[in-house]
Amino acid sequence: MHKKKIIFSTKVILVNILLIIFVGLITEIFFGNWFKSNNYGNLLIPKYNVSLIKNPPYESPYSTGIFSRDKNGFRANNHNLEDINILVIGGSTTEERDVDDNFIWTKVLEDNLIKNNNPKVLNAGLGGQTSYGHIQIFDLWLSRFEDLKPETTIIYLGINDALYMLENIKNNKSIYEGRFLNSTNRDTLSYSSQINNYIQYIKNNSVFHLIYLIIKGNYLSKKYQINYNTNNDYTKFSYIKKININKNIDLEIKNFLKYYKDNLKVLFNIVTKQNSQIIFITQIIANDHWLNQYLTLINKTTINYCNENSITCIDLHNIISMNDKDDFYDGIHTTPSGSKKVGDAIYKNLSSY
Numbered sequence: 001m002h003k004k005k006i007i008f009s010t011k012v013i014l015v016n017i018l019l020i021i022f023v024g025l026i027t028e029i030f031f032g033n034w035f036k037s038n039n040y041g042n043l044l045i046p047k048y049n050v051s052l053i054k055n056p057p058y059e060s061p062y063s064t065g066i067f068s069r070d071k072n073g074f075r076a077n078n079h080n081l082e083d084i085n086i087l088v089i090g091g092s093t094t095e096e097r098d099v100d101d102n103f104i105w106t107k108v109l110e111d112n113l114i115k116n117n118n119p120k121v122l123n124a125g126l127g128g129q130t131s132y133g134h135i136q137i138f139d140l141w142l143s144r145f146e147d148l149k150p151e152t153t154i155i156y157l158g159i160n161d162a163l164y165m166l167e168n169i170k171n172n173k174s175i176y177e178g179r180f181l182n183s184t185n186r187d188t189l190s191y192s193s194q195i196n197n198y199i200q201y202i203k204n205n206s207v208f209h210l211i212y213l214i215i216k217g218n219y220l221s222k223k224y225q226i227n228y229n230t231n232n233d234y235t236k237f238s239y240i241k242k243i244n245i246n247k248n249i250d251l252e253i254k255n256f257l258k259y260y261k262d263n264l265k266v267l268f269n270i271v272t273k274q275n276s277q278i279i280f281i282t283q284i285i286a287n288d289h290w291l292n293q294y295l296t297l298i299n300k301t302t303i304n305y306c307n308e309n310s311i312t313c314i315d316l317h318n319i320i321s322m323n324d325k326d327d328f329y330d331g332i333h334t335t336p337s338g339s340k341k342v343g344d345a346i347y348k349n350l351s352s353y
Contacts, residue, residue, distance in 0.1 A: 046069050048070070082147040088121060091159065103336040131161050134155060154346075278311065
């Protein structure tokens with residue numbers, strides 16, 4: 001009798017397990033993104049992402065900040081895509097992972113623009129991306145949104161291309177296949193490992209993972225409120241480690257600058273074909289940062305290209321005054337005070353608005 005009970009209980013457990021698996025599969029098939037033509041595949045685009053910024057690496061007006069991305073992966077966005085007037089493309093200095101949603105420079109820009117025609121700004125910043133990556137995201141990501149038709153497209157670039165140039169020279173690479181960071185290709189938005197790409201594919205398309213992200217995001221958004229003017233303990237971050245190269249690199253730099261200029265041409269063609277006005281903006285870092293001499297070369301190439309082709313360019317590098325200690329927390333990424341200066345300066349130089 002005891003043996004029969006064990007067998008019966010085992011059968012019940014197995015049937016329930018199979019039933020749960022069956023219901024799960026049916027739910028995934030009907031509500032997941034597996035068979036949708038516009039699913040994100042294995043793209044490293046964090047959707048429905050909300051995370052906390054606790055004890056940020058700078059003296060801050062808040063003790064706990066919020067970093068968020070919307071259902072499509074856009075940074076700190078609460079606008080409908082059809083209402084967007086200005087699209088901003090850039091790397092981590094546009095994404096601003098360590099600055100609260102309300103203090104990033106694209107929000108500062110939008111807050112200034114509200115005084116005029118109230119245009120909407122969309123932040124498509126993705127950390128680590130170079131000019132090559134900015135080209136790729138049109139096909140990989142932005143082309144999915146038929147309602148997204150910005151009048152103006154801002155490309156905020158320079159730092160990652162300068163770093164990418166030196167990384168390739170150090171590694172003796174003359175073929176540019178995208179910038180690899182932390183086992184990912186930031187320009188093609190994929191993992192180096194096929195296994196990790198499979199895992200990312202599951203995360204992007206599973207309805208259960210989506211539910212988890214939504215619940216987590218709603219919980220954090222409701223639980224944490226930003227408390228202004230609080231005192232914080234913060235860590236002083238060191239600058240990005242210097243890339244040491246022990247050889248004459250004039251020829252390699254010349255070749256890369258040609259490659260970079262070609263990328264600017266491609267970006268211009270892509271944006272103008274979409275009936276959007278393109279604006280290139282050069283970047284700025286701390287005065288004593290070791291990358292400055294190389295960023296200057298990238299920025300000069302951007303300015304020269306704009307001048308040669310009568311393209312609007314805001315030379316932020318030469319029109320803004322930043323305080324190394326207060327406006328950067330690692331020499332490259334801005335604090336809220338630095339982000340405000342960037343947003344204000346760009347606003348003042350946007351002639352079309």
